[in-house]
Amino acid sequence: MEKWNGTIRNVLEYIEHSAREYPSNPAFRDDKTQVTYSELLQQTRRLGYQIAKKISGMRNPIAVFMDKSVECLISFFGIAASGNFYVCMDTQMAPERIRKILNSLQPAAVLGKSIQNEKLFSDYLILDYEELLAAGTEEGKQQECLKNIRRNMIDADPLYILYTSGSTGIPKGSVISHRSVIDYAEWVSRIFQFDEKTVFGSQTPFYFSMSVLDIFTTIRNGAALQIIPKKLFSFPVKLLEYMKETHVNAIYWVPSALSIVADWQALDYVALPQLHTVLFAGEVMPTRQLNVWRSHLPEARYANLFGPTEITDIGLYYILDREFSDEEPIPIGVPCENIDAFAVTEEGKLIGKGETGELYFRGSFVGCGYYNNPEKTQEVFIQNPLQSSYPDPVYRTGDLVRLNERGEYLYQGRKDFQIKHMGYRIELGEIEHAAGSFQKLERAACIYHTGKDKIILIYQGTAGKEEIMAYLKDLLPAYMMPEVMVQVPAMPLNANGKIDRKRLQEQYGET
Template sequence: MICNVLDYLERSAARQPEKDAVVDENKRYTYEQLRLCSARIGTALSGIIAPGEPVGVYMEKCADVLPVFFGTVYAGGFYSVFNNELPASRLTQIASVLAPRVMVTTGALKQEAAGIFSGMELLTFEELMQTEPDFDRLAQIRRGRIDTDPLYVNFTSGSTGTPKGIVVGHRSVLDFIDCFTETFGITESDVIANQAPFDFDVSVKDIYSAMCTGATLVVVPRRLFSAPVELIDFLCAHRITTMIWAVSALCLITTFHALDYKTPDTIRKILFSGEVMPLKALKNFQSHLPEVTYVNLYGPTEITCNCTYHILDKERDYSAGIPIGKAFPNEDVFLLDGEDRRITAPETVGELCVRGTALALGYYGAPEQNAVHFVPNPLNPHYPETIYRTGDLARYDANGELVFSGRKDFQIKYMGHRIELEEIEREMAAIDGVERCCCIFDEKKSRLKGFYIGSVEKDALHAEMKEKLPAFMVPGILRRVEDMPLTKNGKIDRKKLAELVGGKTN
């Protein structure tokens, strides 16, 4: 029985030791090299941390991060990435929640880290790599660990202003990745292009799908996401087969028409998540890469990456939206109404809830938040069972597939009407000359505001929206922007959009 993600690494290293495990612009690790370097770091950390203790990771996103992750696990701990692109104030907030005693960084970043993480022991990657591996010691530590121990903590924004640390255990990742790789046919022949930051759970799919199957993980340099032509050249040069990307990253390629420059024809699978995929962007990919399998993934970090999926049918009309589909194996995804009754009828909107092994362990040091979201299953009065309430709204369509219907907090009341902002965005995105769009609600001024990238003039856009939507759903302010501000996780930053025109976003 596999109880630890290190089993993925060791199994692949035993099967194909000389195969590339992870590659970046400057460095590559074979599976055996990755195993040995992880053991070096694990041995060094085992003399510093206690089993079950967090280790912070403050490094540039590169191949060297993986031996730090696995080394932390070898030492019996769990890791949390402190993204060096975040403001120092945000990093100190996260540190105050997690309170790690140890932060792993690099020689190049050590001075910078010292100015942010006062009171912590700073260890460099280069120093840790000098330790000879003690496999007996690591095996002894391993025997004391179980599959529900934490593997990592990823931080997301919190409604109180304090970041929420989502604790995910080994068993949840093993359960999900086994299903994920089998469902989408990911094998040792795949070359996976990693787009997501390592503190974002999309990267969990990249890393552990590769480790599980023996595929090669290619870390795409961050700078290429502002250089679409170079990005396409990189994908072609590395003969990428699989892209598990945020919607915003894929839209970068289509907005700048990069596929017209060159088509990366080794790609076989494109899986996207994080936001609603604009149909124009999807059709652009499909026209250049018609044989690729396209998959819409849905799920918050709290359920370990994703809980539902929809494999797109090239003959199907998605003008009404792409379903989030059906649940992954061993996950029960269901809808509850306002009185906690299960919804089964089509076209009835309810809150999307999830139960199963893939649920996170909860929020780190946040009992009040846990009590709101990780709750007893109201459908099961017979024994303790936890579900996760996502705060997302969904409905079943006529085919029995789940359709995302917005956030509870994106559902607004305006001029006496209940409005889903996603519905406005879908109609806006369908208009010729709109490449990307976002709609926000300024509660203070009680106004709808729309932002878009594209060639259409504001007055023409307003006129077309009036033809498609009721007057109360047409934004009173429309603004064309050069690009959409993004959060660190690649989603549209609605707060920054609100600041462009003054006011607060819903």
């Protein structure tokens, strides 16, 4: 698809373009159904019109309470067509967390399919997805209504809110505009050369920011998004067979999902010659497991992407262009186009090569702030600390990075994961990476017990404690060596497929 040259201001224009150019191409597929671009456009408009009839005004939040599916995706775009913005909610989420999100959000409606938990949503208007789509079309009225809505929308309008965990226990809702998503989808498409023949294998939940790349790059290019059943990630060989059968040729997964495939040696049994792009983000990618992928698929393109939910998804990227030993960390790279990323020392100065500082982002990917949460917004969406001559908003990440000799950023861990131990400042992520490079360890996570002043290494694998200590002595100074080691049969993962550090901290670091 040709570049849009800055003329697009609403993501629905992507669907309209793809429906004209590739009407019969499948847009979204899951195990039960698929929808072509022609059908997607028709259902988006019908749903948008029916929602607009039920809800007065525009720019209202509408919660989507549906399992990951084609229908869930159509709901997002139907809400956008109605002039409102969507909030995807995890249907498996604890009721108390759902209540907290609803209290913060106060949605104009909750959209779902046969929502059973009426009590949880009793204070809100419930819209049934199937009933709305089954309603009469009223073609003339629908066209006029949607035209009026579009005329009053601008690219700075919110497109969605994604809720992330808050340190106080109150979830934070990141507000992202059409413009941020459009600029992001343009950059992704250009850098990785996705087109109408691309088939994304979707791993991440739709309430997780990594899904933004899959969804919006798909509709931008007339490509296809194949929803992979979650259960297959417990059976790596079947997972790869499914990808082969559905012609998946591009993936953007969390490292834990990629590592499962590598650890189970699934690539020895199932070849994926069609897979040309492997992207990863969300947590540190263990180099040892990445090297397994690279050895089996040497012609594929690999890239490490980095960024928080608050800046749409990604602000830094590194396309692998050289070999790395199992012990070397993979850089998180350089800023995306039209994004400024910089890191500042504790003294407030820009870092130089070899120095570490806190990472900041500025530019079009940066979100609008947190919904109904001005205090938290003001804490991290701040004035650029490097200049005070004019308003220049930036997002303060809380991530620590180091600049290497090539001008690439290396992830050093969270600022709140940095500890003071035996008089030294220590990044727990550095210990994790060293342990993760050991062949006999499948997973490793490091936490700090503040009460006992001890570094704890939690690991999944076959190695004994003495073996691990002997291995780490060649990689870490004495003051960084773990003092307690805990072997677990399986590393706990959160709903996004990442290591559940909060659970590990509660279980091993606070007793």
